[in-house]
Amino acid sequence: MRITCPLCGARDRREFTYKGAALPVPALEAGVxxxxxxxxxxxxxxxxxxxxxxxxxxxxxxxxxxxxTATHEMLGVALAQDAGLxxxxxxx
Amino acid sequence: MQxxxxxxxxxxxxxxxxxxxxxxxxxxxxxxxxxxxxxEKPLSDALNAAHGMGFPAPNRATGKADARAIWFGxxxxxxxxxxADPELAAHAALTDLSDGWAVVRLEGARAEEVMARLVPIDLxxxxxxxxxxxxxxxxxxxxxxxxxxxxxxxxxVFRSFSATLVHDLKRAMEAVAARG
Numbered sequence: 332m333r334i335t336c337p338l339c340g341a342r343d344r345r346e347f348t349y350k351g352a353a354l355p356v357p358a359l360e361a362g363v364x365x366x367x368x369x370x371x372x373x374x375x376x377x378x379x380x381x382x383x384x385x386x387x388x389x390x391x392x393x394x395x396x397x398x399x400t401a402t403h404e405m406l407g408v409a410l411a412q413d414a415g416l417x418x419x420x421x422x423x
Numbered sequence: 424m425q426x427x428x429x430x431x432x433x434x435x436x437x438x439x440x441x442x443x444x445x446x447x448x449x450x451x452x453x454x455x456x457x458x459x460x461x462x463e464k465p466l467s468d469a470l471n472a473a474h475g476m477g478f479p480a481p482n483r484a485t486g487k488a489d490a491r492a493i494w495f496g497x498x499x500x501x502x503x504x505x506x507a508d509p510e511l512a513a514h515a516a517l518t519d520l521s522d523g524w525a526v527v528r529l530e531g532a533r534a535e536e537v538m539a540r541l542v543p544i545d546l547x548x549x550x551x552x553x554x555x556x557x558x559x560x561x562x563x564x565x566x567x568x569x570x571x572x573x574x575x576x577x578x579x580v581f582r583s584f585s586a587t588l589v590h591d592l593k594r595a596m597e598a599v600a601a602r603g
Binding site: 338339340342343345346387388389390391392410 | 481482496497543544557558559560565
């Protein structure tokens with residue numbers, strides 16, 4: 332399995348660590364129900380799924396990876412920062 | 424009690440096995456340069472004025488043997504050699520990493536064959552050319568690898584891994600030499 336890091340190019344999976352679902356972070360004051368859903372509730376699709384991976388053995392960047400859970404095909408990779416997943420100023 | 428300063432690979436290098444040689448480089452200073460948001464261009468200009476090289480693009484190193492700027496990960500580079508000009512601090516966060524990394528040089532016609540046993544990327548000279556650098560994994564260690572000559576690679580790992588690095592490189596050099 333290889334992931335194409337937007338900075339480093341195609342690299343072996345051993346250089347990356349899975350960091351969880353690629354979800355936008357709710358506002359701090361969003362309330363318990365929304366935060367509970369953010370932390371615990373997940374779909375479990377057999378197909379494309381958006382995930383966060385970190386290229387920790389390489390450039391250190393956090394990536395939003397779209398992976399087909401049925402075939403492990405890598406459908407797309409972007410820097411998490413460019414994908415709008417970076418924590419905005421004023422957020423925790 | 425008397426404490427004596429030591430280089431990271433003191434007592435371990437140099438080493439020659441077959442036609443591949445492993446030596447330690449001991450740059451006077453190493454400084455991590457992380458540009459502030461939107462400051463990439465002025466930083467690169469300041470770096471050029473102070474040390475004679477621009478800020479490197481991803482997977483590239485700029486400068487020469489005694490003063491090199493090596494891309495060191497997302498939005499950061501490592502200045503190896505000279506003490507960083509304090510003027511750079513106007514455009515970037517500077518962190519002194521001198522003594523924090525072990526720096527070795529692997530040289531020889533079969534250096535890439537040695538590395539092929541240790542890292543998951545292609546370091547052959549037709550692919551990994553002069554001025555190219557990579558952050559990658561070397562036997563589970565976070566490493567920085569830079570081509571510094573037609574037959575020479577610079578390898579860096581955290582200083583605390585220096586003995587492991589030399590051990591792994593030595594075993595790979597022995598294995599390549601044994602194949603004749």
